[in-house]
Amino acid sequence: xxxxxxxxxxxxxxxxxxxxxxxxxxxxxxxxxxxxxxxxxxxxxxxxxxxxxxxxxxxxxxxxxxxxxxxxxxxxxxxxxxxxxxxxxxxxxxxxxxxxxxxxxxxxxxxxxxxxxxxxxxxxxxxxxxxxxxxxxxxxxxxxxxxxxxxxxxxxxxxxxxxxxxxxxxxxxxxxxxxxxxxxxxxxxxxxxxxxxxxxxxxxxxxxxxxxxxxxxxxxxxxxxxxxxxxxxxxxxxxxxxxxxxxxxxxxxxxxxxxxxxxxxxxxxxxxxxxxxxxxxxxxxxxxxxxxxxxxxxxxxxxxxxxxxxxxxxxxxxxxxxxxxxxxxxxxxxxxxxxxxxxxxxxxxxxxxxxxxxxxxxxxxxxxxxxxxxxxxxxxxxxxxxxxxxxxxxxxxxxxxxxxxxxxxxxxxxxxxxxxxxxxxxxxxxxxxxxxxxxxxxxxxxxxxxxxxxxxxxxxxxxxxxxxxx
Numbered sequence: 001x002x003x004x005x006x007x008x009x010x011x012x013x014x015x016x017x018x019x020x021x022x023x024x025x026x027x028x029x030x031x032x033x034x035x036x037x038x039x040x041x042x043x044x045x046x047x048x049x050x051x052x053x054x055x056x057x058x059x060x061x062x063x064x065x066x067x068x069x070x071x072x073x074x075x076x077x078x079x080x081x082x083x084x085x086x087x088x089x090x091x092x093x094x095x096x097x098x099x100x101x102x103x104x105x106x107x108x109x110x111x112x113x114x115x116x117x118x119x120x121x122x123x124x125x126x127x128x129x130x131x132x133x134x135x136x137x138x139x140x141x142x143x144x145x146x147x148x149x150x151x152x153x154x155x156x157x158x159x160x161x162x163x164x165x166x167x168x169x170x171x172x173x174x175x176x177x178x179x180x181x182x183x184x185x186x187x188x189x190x191x192x193x194x195x196x197x198x199x200x201x202x203x204x205x206x207x208x209x210x211x212x213x214x215x216x217x218x219x220x221x222x223x224x225x226x227x228x229x230x231x232x233x234x235x236x237x238x239x240x241x242x243x244x245x246x247x248x249x250x251x252x253x254x255x256x257x258x259x260x261x262x263x264x265x266x267x268x269x270x271x272x273x274x275x276x277x278x279x280x281x282x283x284x285x286x287x288x289x290x291x292x293x294x295x296x297x298x299x300x301x302x303x304x305x306x307x308x309x310x311x312x313x314x315x316x317x318x319x320x321x322x323x324x325x326x327x328x329x330x331x332x333x334x335x336x337x338x339x340x341x342x343x344x345x346x347x348x349x350x351x352x353x354x355x356x357x358x359x360x361x362x363x364x365x366x367x368x369x370x371x372x373x374x375x376x377x378x379x380x381x382x383x384x385x386x387x388x389x390x391x392x393x394x395x396x397x398x399x400x401x402x403x404x405x406x407x408x409x410x411x412x413x414x415x416x417x418x419x420x421x422x423x424x425x426x427x428x429x430x431x432x433x434x435x436x437x438x439x440x441x442x443x444x445x446x447x448x449x450x451x452x453x454x455x456x457x458x459x460x461x462x463x464x465x466x467x468x469x470x
Contacts, residue, residue, distance in 0.1 A: 038339065038370075039369075039370045041335070042374045043369065043370055043373060043374070045328070045332050045336070045374070045377075046370075046373045046374045046377040046378075047377075048328050048332075049221075049222070049377040049380075049381050050377050050380070051225065052221055052222050052224075052225030052226060052381075053225065053380060053381055053384055054225075055225035055228045055229065056220070056221045056222075056225040058228065060279065062176075063173070063177045063179070063180040064176060064179075064180060065175075065176050065179075066176060066179035069097065069101050069172075069175060070101070070154070070155035070156050070175055070179075071101050071102075071153060071154040071155050072097060072102055072103070072154045072155070072156050072157070072175065073102075073104070073105070073152040073153060073154030073156070073244065074092065074095070074102065074103070074104040074128075074157075074158055074160065074171075075104075075105050075107055075145055075148050075149075075152070075158070075160070076088060076092070076105070076159070076160045076161070076162070076164075077107040077141045077144045077148070077161075078106060078107065078108055078112075078115055078119075078162050079108075079109055079115070079139075079141070079144075079428065080112060080114070080115060080428065081115050081162040081431060082112075082114040082115045082117070082118040083431070083432060083433050084163060084431050084433050085106070085115055085118045085119050085122065085162070086121075086122040087433050087434065088106075088160070088164065089106075089119070089122045089123075089128065091164065091165045091166065092104060092128060092160070092166075093124070093128075094168045095166065095168055095171060096171075097172060097175075099125065099126065099127055102125075102127040102154075103127055103129075103152065104125070104127050104128035104129065105128075105129055105130075105131040105148050105151070106119050106128065106130050107133060107144045107145065107147070108130060108131065108132050109132075109133055109135075109139065109144065110132050110133060110135050111135065116130065116132065131147075131151065133147045134147070138255055138256055138424050138426075139426070140255055140258070140260075140424070140426045141237075141260070141426065142252070142253035142254060142256075142260035143255035145159065145252065145253055145260075146253055146255060149247065149248060149252045152244050154244055155243070155244060156171075156174065156175060156178060156241060156242065156243060156244060157241070157242045157243075157247060158171065158174070158239065158240065158241045159237075159238055159240055160239065161238040161431075162431045163284050163431040164239065164282050164284060165282065165283040165284070166191070166239060166280075166281075166282040166283075167191075167280035167281055167282065169280050170191055170239070170241075170278070170280035170282065171241075173278045173279065173280045174189050174278055174280075177189055178241075178243065183274070185272065185273055185274045186243075186273075186274050186275075186276055187242060187243050187246040187247075187268050187273035187274060187275065188235065188240055188241065188243075188246075188265070188273070188275050188276070189240070189241040189276045189277060190219075190223060190227075190233075190235055190236055190240055190241075190277050190278070191236075191239035191240075191241070191277075191278050191279075191281060191282050192219035192220060192223075192239075192277070192278075192279070192281045192282070192389070193215055193219050193236050193239060193281065193283075193284055194212075194216070194219070194281045194282070194283050194284070194389045194390070194391065195211055195212035195215050195284055195286050195389075195391060196212070196283055196391065204289050204290065204293075206400060206404070207288075207289065207293050207404070208286040208288075209391075209392060209393070209397055210397065210401060210404035211293070212286060212392075212393075213382040213383075213385070213386050213393045213397060213401075214382065214404075215385075215389070216382060216385030216386040216389040216391055216393070217378070217382045217385040218385070219236065219281075219389070220384070220385035220386075220388040220389050221381050221384055221385045221388075222381065224277050226325065226329070227276050227277045230274065230321075231321055231322070231324075231325040232265050232268070232275055232318075232322055232325050232326075233265055233275060233325060234259070234261065234262035234265050234266075234304075234307070234329055234330060235261040235262065235264055235265040235275070236261060237259070237260075237261045238282060238284075239282040240261065240264075241278070246268070246273055249271070250267055250268060254267075254310075256306075256424050257306050257307060257310070258299050258302055258303040258424070258425075258427075259299070259300055259302075259303020259304060259306070259307060260303070262303055262304060262307045262330065263303075263307045263310060266307070266318065266322065266325075266326060266330075267311075269318060269325075270311075270317050270318055270322070281389070285432075285434060287429055288430075288432075290407075292429060292430060293407075294407075294411055294414065295427040295428075296427065296429045297407075297408065297411040298411050298414045298415045298418055298427060299415075299427040300411075300415075301333075301408075301411055301415035302415040302416075302418050302419050304330050304333055304334055305334065305415060305419050306419070306423070307330055308326070308330050308331060308334065311330075334412070336405075337408040337411065337412040338409060338412045339409070340402075340405040340406050340408050340409050341405075341406040341407075341408070341409025341410065342409065344402050344403075344405070344406045345406075347371070375401075375402070378401070378405075379398045379401065382397075382398075382401070383398075
């Protein structure tokens, strides 16, 4: 991760000079130009979203299982997760894959004694080890994963988070898809992430439902549509399935990017590799109230800003198709987050002024088209995605959605400030144990389960932290 390149600084300076000059000498033309550019941009995003909905509807053929299952490495990077580590171990224990072909590493920080103790005190399958990362900077999830990657023995590798509950057959589907790849260029498969609340929650039902619908829109409609077009996309932070040799060849994750998954999807594309999606999901819990939601979303948007900065240094390396995908995913996500709150404020102010004046509000055709088509495409994507994911999304959620979209603008401003003040700080999301029966989360009593004296791999790595990926 570096600062802005000279070419980026030059482009930004030229744009600022041009817009400043136009705004000073011809403010009316400048104002109309901004409105027109924004309107046509939002219409393009609406058309893009609608196309992805249609493309994602085509069912994928189930792959044929390989005759010999490849070796698989499962990584789970945890930090201050003593409360949920036993729950995660129980869920990973239910993975349906030949145990003699599995390697699992619970990747823990050396100073995190509570999580290490909780992991060692929990029964684990024989293939699941505790891997302690040596101290170093930056203290981020991608750095921890890079340390573990050097010890991965699997042909394939996947990553899970502390709160994940993967479908037990997810690894089998991913392995079958890789085996069926005839091009030899498939490097990564993304499983859909689905949100559900389990038991009493201390969060906000409004945020939880909107968050679940947002995830459904992304993982059930947008990413399958992009994958069908053969374009790159920002990976989710979990349930990515990689070819281990390819992941090592691209030097793993960028340890300095706080959304290392988004960056990696485009970095794989730059090296000539391709991405895909699978259907077996991973269930997660929502972040909870605004005090948890805002730092998480701030980190995501800050990472999107970092990813945009990295890949626009030399966008020609992505090619025109890769650059277009970057604009329509990372770029559109940032612009939308920045403008949602302003757009809602503008609509509310227009209606309020018209009511106070006793006049009907002005409804220019272009503005009305942007409002209707933009909202309709977002609602449609959420509704279809929610139906596929099995999460609730009704008329009340649609009416409340603009308020949720406006909160993204708050997160955007916070992310911009954090990028300036503390660009590499990792805003940790707190995870809580689900309110599920204790027996449900217990590891199965089989010969694959070890007691607390099972294997502990204390890493002897004392090398410096990985260099930032350019």
